[in-house]
Amino acid sequence: ETGVTQTPRHLVMGMTNKKSLKCEQHLGHNAMYWYKQSAKKPLELMFVYNFKEQTENNSVPSRFSPECPNSSHLFLHLHTLQPEDSALYLCASSQAGGGDTQYFGPGTRLTVL
Amino acid sequence: KQEVTQIPAALSVPEGENLVLNCSFTDSAIYNLQWFRQDPGKGLTSLLLIQSSQREQTSGRLNASLDKSSGRSTLYIAASQPGDSATYLCAVLPQNTGFQKLVFGTGTRLLVSP
Numbered sequence: 001e002t003g004v005t006q007t008p009r010h011l012v013m014g015m016t017n018k019k020s021l022k023c024e025q026h027l028g029h030n031a032m033y034w035y036k037q038s039a040k041k042p043l044e045l046m047f048v049y050n051f052k053e054q055t056e057n058n059s060v061p062s063r064f065s066p067e068c069p070n071s072s073h074l075f076l077h078l079h080t081l082q083p084e085d086s087a088l089y090l091c092a093s094s095q096a097g098g099g100d101t102q103y104f105g106p107g108t109r110l111t112v113l
Numbered sequence: 114k115q116e117v118t119q120i121p122a123a124l125s126v127p128e129g130e131n132l133v134l135n136c137s138f139t140d141s142a143i144y145n146l147q148w149f150r151q152d153p154g155k156g157l158t159s160l161l162l163i164q165s166s167q168r169e170q171t172s173g174r175l176n177a178s179l180d181k182s183s184g185r186s187t188l189y190i191a192a193s194q195p196g197d198s199a200t201y202l203c204a205v206l207p208q209n210t211g212f213q214k215l216v217f218g219t220g221t222r223l224l225v226s227p
Contacts, residue, residue: 004156031213042117043157043202043217056214090156099144099212104156 003027004105006091012111013081021076021108023091029103031096032074034066037088037107049074050096081112115140115207119218126193127226134188134221136203141181144206148177148188151200151220160201161188165208193225 004025013019025032034046048056049068063085065077074091088109092102116139126132136146145164149157161170161177163186169178176189190197200220206212 006156033213040219042219043204043215045214048213050213056211058214092157094213097212099206101147101159101162102215103159104149106154106156109154 004091004093004103006089006105006108008108009106010109010111012113013078014113015081015083017081018077018079020078021089021091021110023074023076023105025072025074025091025093025103025105027093027103029093029095030071031094032068032071033092033094033102034074034076035090035092035104037090039087043090046076078110081110083112086110086112115143115205115216117203117205117216117218119201119203119221121221122219123222123224125224125226128193128195130193130225131189131191132193132223134190134201134203134223136186136188136218138184138186138205138216140207141184142208143181144208144212146177146179146186146206147204147215148175148186149202149204151202153199157202190223193223195225195227198223198225 032049036044047066067075088107090107091105094100094102147162148160163179174191200222202220204215204217
């Protein structure tokens with residue numbers, strides 16, 4: 001596979017469930033990102049990882065827990081979410097150091113019941 | 114705080130028309146500006162990236178301009194085709210936020226009818 005892949009593509013979960021989103025990049029990049037895209041709102045940066053280290057947490061609630069075991073994989077662990085967390089969650093990657101184009105995955109459409 | 118606005122929110126044109134999408138940003142201290150395309154249910158595809166020192170970039174039928182001092186960018190699409198139908202997003206990379214925190218607009222949803 002090439003580019004940035006995300007699984008699952010769709011997820012429906014209850015407020016008490018625990019689930020994880022997975023992102024994998026095959027571009028040799030060393031920076032990875034999680035974004036949230038809600039209806040009628042701009043894309044919102046959640047987390048940034050550079051060389052597996054978290055360098056940005058954009059005031060995200062603790063019910064979202066990211067994990068970056070290596071430069072190619074990024075997870076977003078979800079627990080006790082709220083209905084307002086329903087959104088499209090996008091993963092992206094780029095070369096670290098800033099300024100380079102970010103390459104996006106297709107996203108996971110999350111619905112919280 | 115940097116804010117990005119895109120006008121119009123939606124646009125419907127017949128095939129073959131030339132069109133312009135607008136993007137404005139509140140703080141001119143940017144490193145670069147990018148235009149992305151997003152198809153329904155899919156991720157973003159980078160179309161054009163303009164560095165702060167540049168005035169425009171071209172790729173095929175697409176031309177993006179940047180006027181940093183006035184906080185504006187335009188994306189010009191020539192001879193539009195139904196395959197151009199998508200949401201177009203503008204994003205700026207502010208200079209003072211570590212060069213990785215893109216700030217996005219809400220997009221322009223374009224429909225090109227045959």
